[in-house]
Amino acid sequence: MLDGIVLDLDDTILDTSGLLVPVADRRAVAAMRDAGLRAGADVAHTTLRALRREGCEDLFGELARRLGADAACGHAGTQAFFDYDVPALTLEPDIESALHALRAIAPLALLTAGVERTQRAKVARLDIEPLFVECVHVPLGSPGGKQPALRDLLERRQWRPEHVVVAGDRPSGDVRAGNALGCRTVLVRRPGGEFAEHEPRGPEEQPWRTIESLAELPALLHA
Ligand SMILES: [Mg+2]
Structure with a gap:
């Protein structure tokens, strides 16, 4: 018996990389060029793709460093990437089915990191808030990442x-x-x-199980 299931939003429930990241990358590079990045957009996008493959944690900060711009320029890129008006979004049908199946197994909580305004808008656009007992928003760059918020969630829910x-x-x-x-x-x-190409960097990042889509999770938990 499970007490609860905690789900991430971006690239877990929502196809963020397919639907939003390409546009967000272009917006971030444009903002960085406005903030003093002298490299051309093509070079910036090629470097950004390489940094993402390398598993870089501070993408736009590192992009600014590699291309000779300052930290403020990197910050402008990060802000533009995460903070924007979210367009209309729809949930993929198999993911929607999975969420309903998971909710029948245990209460669901959403735990997402980013700019809260943007993350709330994604949840609203997808119309998924009623599926969760709680939606927890973790600000960008929070010390300890998602862990303190997850710990508080478990305590609050007595999970x-x-x-x-x-x-x-x-x-x-x-x-x-x-x-x-x-x-x-x-x-x-x-x-x-x-983050599909990011390998776990040690036992502390090694998952219990790996799946390719949230659609596989209900069967995994029933097995
Ligand atoms: Mg994610």
Whole structure:
């Protein structure tokens, strides 16, 4: 029996990399060029793709450094990437079915990191808030990442860590936080996802199970 299931939003529930990241990358590079980046847009995008493959944690800060711009320029890129007006979004049908199936197994909580205004807008656009007992927003750059917010969530809900499944796409975020608290962790390695090529960097980032889509999670938990 599970007490709860904690789900990440970007590239776990929502196809963020397919629907939003390409546009967000262009907006971020444009903002960085406005903020003093002298490299051309093509060079900036090529470098950005390479940094993402390398598993860089501070993408736009590092992009600014590599291309000879200052920290403020990197910050402008980060802000433009995360803070924007979210367009209309629809949930993929198999993901929608999975959310309903998971909700029949245990209460669901959403745990998402980013700019709260943007993350709330994504949840509203997808119309998924009623599926969750709680939606927890973790500000960008919070000390300890998602772990303190996850710990507080478990305490508030009186969910026993060993009876909680944490599913997300980022080994250094979702998996690490869940493992640290003793939860069962599932890495959702969506092909083409922003962190799909990130390998766990140690036992603390090693998931209990790996799947390619959240659509596989209900069967995994029933098995
Ligand atoms: Mg994610």
